[in-house]
Amino acid sequence: MHHPSTDRVYLGRALISVSDKTGVLDLSRALIAKGIELISTGGTAALLRDAGLPVQDVSEITGFPEMMDGRVKTLHPNIHGGLLALRDDDEHLLAMAAHSIQPIDLLVVNLYPFEATVAKGADYETCIENIDIGGPAMIRAAAKNHKFVSVITDPADYAELLAQLDANDGATTLAFRQRLALTAYARTAAYDTAVSTWLAGALAEPSPKYRSFAGRLAQPLRYGENPHQKAAFYTDGSSRPGVATAKQWQGKELSYNNINDTDAAFELVAEFDPKDGPAVAIIKHANPCGVSRGASLKEAYIRAYNCDQTSAFGGIVALNQPLDAETATEIVKIFTEVVIAPGASDEARAIFAAKKNLRLLTTEGLPDAAAPGLAFKQVAGGLLVQDRDSQPLSVSDLKVVTTRAPSDAQMADLLFAWKVAKHVKSNAIVYVKDGATVGVGAGQMSRVDSTRIAARKADDMAEVLSLPQSPTIGSVVASDAFFPFADGLLTAAAAGATAIIQPGGSMNDQAVIDAANEAGLAMVFTGQRHFRH
Template sequence: MTNLVPIGRALISVSDKSGLIELSRALASYGVELISTGGTSNMLRAAGLKVRDVAEVTGFPEMMDGRVKTLHPNIHGALLALRDDDEHLLAMAAHGIEPIDLLIVNLYPFEETVAKGADHATCIENIDIGGPAMIRAASKNHRFVTVVTDPSDYGTLIDQLKAHDGATSLAFRQKLALTAYAKTAAYDTAVSTWLAGEIKEPFPRNKSFAGTFRQGMRYGENPHQRAAFYTDGSRREGVATARQWQGKELSYNNINDTDAAFELVAEFAGGAPACAIIKHANPCGVGTAGSLREAYLRAYHCDQTSAFGGIVALNQPLDAETAEEIVKIFTEVVIAPGASDEAKAIFAAKKNLRLLTTGGLPDAKSPGWAFKQVAGGFLVQDRDFAGVPELKVVTKKAPTEAQMADLLFAWKVAKHVKSNAIVYVKDGATVGVGAGQMSRVDSTRIAARKAEDMAEALGLAASPTIGSVVASDAFFPFPDGLLTAAEAGAVAVIQPGGSMNDDKVIAAADEAGLAMVFTGQRHFRH
């Protein structure tokens, strides 16, 4: 198999022209003939480089507003011809096709155009045709052709030329071909996703997802699992777009938990200062207050044991007072829209604490997909956003205004707790969270027991669940779970309703003197 292949002719057609002149000069120094299109050729000539126009190679001018310029046998034959196949060589000679050994292409900025809110016609015009066709041709023939689709690879190409006296190695061409095929796949995914949105087709016959490599990781959830982090280009504020100010690289579990924390605290965007503390993707405390420091303390006092080594998310920029409280215990990650210089200085003394800032909160209302892999396929669904529920009071007693505020708070938190989820809330802070149990009764008991433990640790005279409200992410199938919450001291309940036993559950609530509202929506989280 051919290993080193010298580069004699290069075709350059790029929309992103960064780093191109330096690369082209390096190619020219090895005697490489440069072929280029339109604006790229003009730029290279202005830099003093000798360039041959594609139109000269094809014998046809660019036409149809540039839609047709490289779709020609003199281009694709030059890229696809096998240099060790006599019939291919004879065909090239018969038709005057000269080989192209290097293709440098990056595609029309379709995703950027869509992100800017361009109209339909402009988006269509930014769908590249010739570029992907050439990339696929060159990649298929990577035994002989080098294909570069990303300016970040220009430096590596120059290093190859220096190492091999103007040639490239097979291993290098294989790696670039892999990058190229992934690039065109991601590009087609972006176009198909946009078009599906344009015609309001949420579930087309074929659905694909694409990502861009962000970082490798030492391991995944466990040390024996390989892992990497990819971004999806959505630009949604969060861990993928955050700036890390200090601390070692985020692990797989750090990223998963930090995302869960920030999505939860985003439920309180535009409101009072709020803090969410996450452990193993579940909230162990959420609080709101008049200051960020107090919101943190209220979240922390829900479950101090679980908060150790947890993730802290804030809905407002981190200030020095809050930072002083956070560093009193070991915390893995803090994520916030911003951070003051004073807060950064306080964190600087804790070298293992990661601080991330995002510049904003993710829009909880923004559309998006959630997907989960299963054997032989994957499940796709909308991101869980149902808006503020239309509450229906179903008991004789109605919640007070203060209780209703706490019920809505509890409902927001329950959405982010693994099912079966039970959340006790009092005065704008969680006081007990029960997560991920097979029985809703067990979740109710665990949450109440945690509250009792914290009452003892804080020296409180009674459990904070007394006088609290409780949220259940799905309906109570029987009265037992609801009565367990009442025994813990809950006075009001929010739940979806919809059980065959709703009448029995409502009757039990009335008998226990509880106020209860139905939401008509549930928030399973598995």
């Protein structure tokens, strides 16, 4: 028997079955113009036929009608044999001839919109009905046989397919089919990931036997954390507002570190409800160097910037309200890498336009800081998976453990400091005064060192702003975990702090409480820890 080339494969028949009809008519017309026969199913066949295009129903190929509400239509040897048959294998060719199976050289399939159905909040049965079975089976079959078969799973790839056919006189190359196969298997893997993730949530199963994660390429990155590391950015399909969903108005492409830090900044500023007033967070190397509320967005920015002007240079600025012209005018006074906000006025965008290297992102919303979700990180040989640290804290959750209770103003600052500490690398110490950070100590091996560093940064702030005394005098302090000994607390007291918020839970709690009472401090326990590694 004559065997075709395995490099260039000429297309004779195509099976098209798509839930997303974008571009399918133009594609079909182009394929027909190249002499390619079309097979189709259900709604796709009706669409092509209504447009006057010649198309054969899959039911004619299989000898069975579509049945069970469309659940069974393509699961048949005449379809899968046409996709899987090796054109250079004599036994396969004899089997095709014996059973009147015709080859299928191109498969164009996109799947039932399961992810979109879940995103709409559909009920359990509706989600189940939107799990595609025949589509993934065909995609996997065609991808396995990419030696001879081309498989397209995304309308975005139609143009590349037609360009390939134009460049090769109606044929596809093996290298092209291999790339299509890679995309196809990744797509079905992501689809199954969406189904299994949804089902785990629907069943409230915190630790399913297998856990998978999937993403779609948003952009290749120039490099990772360092120039010698290759990197790319993938989106997970969620609608949570943030860097992945944002519109970029200006500036060069975001880098790996930009994306990481911008996410950290926006998640932090989202802790502060815009209905309670403007808030601004400035991030550097994933840690906040200044966070503040203000009567206006401009005031909040200035107060956040003043906390650590040196670190703010080249930082990421996140706003909890749309960027206005007054705030934009302040921000452009120093070099800033990225500004992310729920929106931006035309005037603010015009002010930023003069700074071509400044990236401006808008998200049309804030992420819900209390929304459940998963966070994961890779370790050698596996993944650590946990709930997002999204448990809210209110005044009623706090336990006053000292003789002196915080005043209302101190309590407001304590809750503010606690929200910020949640976003500071452990060990984390945050000094706050009048709704603004005045000293942040991050990422130290010793909690005492974090306390000292935060106080020293406050001294620097006093020097830069020519303040008469350190802003830690009369401040409050948040610690992301308990003080194991009184030394850290006493360091904060020596810096002038008057109230402390910490989880409690140490075997040495009473000694720490006694030290707080002796120093005249007010202290509250949260019963909740905020490690961030």
